[in-house]
Amino acid sequence: MGAAKILVIGGGAGGLPLVTFLGRKLGKHHLADITLVDSSSIHVWKPRYHEVATGAIDADLDAVDYRAHARLNHYRFEPGTLTQVDAAGQTVTLAPVHDQQGEEVLPERKLAYDYLVLAVGSQSNDFNTPGVREHALFLDSRQQADRFRERFLNACLHANHVNAPLSVAIVGGGATGVELAAEIHHAISMLKLYGHEHLDRKQLNVHLIEAAPRILPVLTERVSATAHARLEALGVQVHVNTLVERAEPNTFVVKNGDDITADLLVWAAGVKAPDVLGGIDGLERNRINQIVVEPTLQAKGQPRIFVIGDCAACLLPGSEKPIPPRAQSAQQMAQHMAKNFERLLQYDKPLQPFTYKDRGSLVSLSQYNSVGMLMGNLKGGNFFVEGWLARMMYISLYRLHQAALYGWPRTLMLLVAGRFNRLVRPRLKLH
Structure with a gap:
């Protein structure tokens, strides 16, 4: 029997860290064949879109190229947009890829999987x-x-x-x-x-x-x-x-x-899961189109389909309250899924249920003395911070995301490179 085929749809805050972890742990040792599918060729951290929108950051400098990242982290990248899932046949269908002139670059394709992970995020409602x-x-x-x-x-x-x-x-x-x-x-x-x-x-x-x-x-x-x-x-x-x-x-x-x-x-x-999920037969969805999952993050009734991030309807343990659609939720689910796949494929052990740990919520008010946040689950309670400390903590969230993708040595090099860029580039992207 060959290596298990793990197919991850969506390279956002959950999908990209997941294939990174899996590639380093399983793909590198040929214990799994990991493929990431995304409609874009690059990854930009979604919580920074408001900065991309105003030019506060240059997304071209900040982006992760999926192909380059895949080569370094032992997984494959396949460009495309999900259109259909055949749970019985264990295949997905990807739409054709066209260039800016409308010419077809890649035809419609079908990809087979042993395990499918849906990490397609959310969109405004x-x-x-x-x-x-x-x-x-x-x-x-x-x-x-x-x-x-x-x-x-x-x-x-x-x-x-x-x-x-x-x-x-x-x-x-x-x-x-x-x-x-x-x-x-x-x-x-x-x-x-x-x-x-x-x-x-x-x-x-x-x-x-x-x-x-x-x-x-x-x-x-x-x-x-x-x-x-x-x-x-x-x-x-x-x-x-x-x-x-x-x-x-x-x-x-x-x-x-x-x-x-x-x-x-x-x-x-408002947020809702992408409309494409509504066309997948055999999956239970809630009112905002999220897929209802078991505590193990498996889609209900589909043991070979997993769902993480904003498109997953996952309840907090012992509560009817859902896990909030935040980047930290997707990152925690990615880490948990990576460990579960390692348990399953390397040691043939049962899957463990996901436990969410609320580390708080941070809100940036740009460069002003204006970051108000809530930190949760610290010694059993919450506390409020603002000002420069809150700003530093907000920035650190992105650095932690980079460290998950690159490791700390490369993240520190990126930080230094960014400082040098400020000496020669405008403080705002002007085009």
Whole structure:
């Protein structure tokens, strides 16, 4: 019998660390044949999309090339987008790959597996709100973040030329919306250094719109109140208890309130699993399309299909409360899955149930003294931090992600290289 075929769909915060761990532990010793499938050729950490969108980071410098990473970590990379899963035949179907001119590069393909891991993440949930898909921007992918940056920089260029105000309206007071609102203010400050002499934060109108009674509703009231106060101090107009009924060109139409107009409309409210999961027979899903899993992260009724990250509906032990769709959840699931595959394939031992450890939630308010966070499960309780300590802890999360992919020596080299880049490159990506 040959090496087991492990197929991982999705190279995000869960899928990429998983194939990295598996490649080093099993692929290197020919105990498993590991393949990663992703529609993109590079990986950018999703919690940084708001920084990509405003140009605070250059994603080309920060990205992980799947092919290069696969070669170093003993797995294969296959470009493609999942369209179908045949659980009985243990195959998946990938859509054809086309270039920018529409020419077919790769045909439709079928890949066989012994074990399938779905790690396709999540996307914004527009709740079928009319007009949103046509008139609003999203930040669910690197391509969408790049599109926002292009639109944002062009809007800034125009506003500077005519010496007029610039406005951005963001629906969704979760982490993405809050962080983007603060990052836009920072970007305007930076652009003033690069020829936009008429552009000023005093002429910037950022609206943050949340349907719940407060922003960051899944975090504690103290974190929410602190973030709210910091945003208003920056000049962000925070609208709570505000429900958007529909989107029109440059306008969010609000229920029982004044419509909010802006040069750029952004939708960052709610999450749901990708629509492709709805077309897979034999899998149980919840109301936001997540696949319901057993404690071992196996899809219910499908022992050879595993689900990790935002697309997994996994309950906290002894609770009806789901594990939150966060990067730390996906990373912990990836580490657990790697150990379980090692137990199963190397030692023929049973799978162990997944246990989630909440290490807290961090919210970045760009470079300002403005990171409010909640750290959980420290000596049995929570504590609140903000300021420079919170900022350092927020940055450390990304360094830990890099260390999982590269190891600490290479991560430290990347950190040093980044410092040198700052000497010769602009402080904002300007194109």
